[in-house]
Amino acid sequence: MAPLILVTGFEPFGGWTINPSWELARALAAERPEVVMAACLPVSWEEVGRELRRLLKEHRPRAVVCLGQAVRPALALERVGVNWARGRDQRNREGGDRPLIPEGPDAYLSTLPLSRMREACRARGVPCYISNSAGTYLCNAAAYLVRHYLQLEGRSATPAGFIHVPLFPEQAADPPSGHAGQLPPPSMDRNTQLKGLLACLDALLEGEPDG
Numbered sequence: 704m705a706p707l708i709l710v711t712g713f714e715p716f717g718g719w720t721i722n723p724s725w726e727l728a729r730a731l732a733a734e735r736p737e738v739v740m741a742a743c744l745p746v747s748w749e750e751v752g753r754e755l756r757r758l759l760k761e762h763r764p765r766a767v768v769c770l771g772q773a774v775r776p777a778l779a780l781e782r783v784g785v786n787w788a789r790g791r792d793q794r795n796r797e798g799g800d801r802p803l804i805p806e807g808p809d810a811y812l813s814t815l816p817l818s819r820m821r822e823a824c825r826a827r828g829v830p831c832y833i834s835n836s837a838g839t840y841l842c843n844a845a846a847y848l849v850r851h852y853l854q855l856e857g858r859s860a861t862p863a864g865f866i867h868v869p870l871f872p873e874q875a876a877d878p879p880s881g882h883a884g885q886l887p888p889p890s891m892d893r894n895t896q897l898k899g900l901l902a903c904l905d906a907l908l909e910g911e912p913d914g
């Protein structure tokens with residue numbers, strides 16, 4: 704079995720100067736260099752699928768955890784990716800309010816051990832929940848496409864799914880103009896998020912058969 708868990712983050716988008724998902728993907732690779740490989744995905748309808756597919760083919764990971772930023776109060780283990788694309792990307796292209804893959808199934812469920820991951824976070828004191836919608840923007844696209852491409856390659860048993868991560872406090876303290884309200888958006892500090900994601904990786908590895 705390949706030694707590798709592919710963890711992806713996204714590039715910054717929508718006026719934010721960093722994306723915590725990419726910061727955390729890199730931090731996970733630094734913490735667990737023997738198992739984690741980090742890669743950064745473009746916030747682009749045209750490029751995201753191509754890049755994911757290339758990564759899956761080239762590295763043949765034994766599991767895939769995609770991360771993305773969301774304005775949420777906790778780590779959000781996404782249960783489902785839906786076949787829909789909506790919203791303007793970082794290259795100024797519209798998703799078009801249409802299916803991601805015209806001939807694809809309506810949705811793919813995560814094959815990550817979501818309940819075990821949630822319990823592992825709880826045990827380490829990190830707020831975490833199972834979310835039933837990743838939206839219809841690029842993160843949902845990653846949640847859908849990662850399973851779609853694994854399926855096309857005949858590797859649908861590979862655990863794969865998506866986790867939305869909260870903003871870092873420094874982002875919430877100084878949001879881009881479109882996000883600035885009286886009440887700052889929710890956030891979670893980097894170390895707490897990292898602790899939660901390491902717990903998720905442990906839960907993922909625990910569930911694997913030996914060898």
Ligand code: PCA
Pocket residue numbers: 713716722724746770771772773838839840841842843
């Ligand atoms: N979050 C966006 C796309 C990239 C990211 O980090 C989303 O939730 O769809």
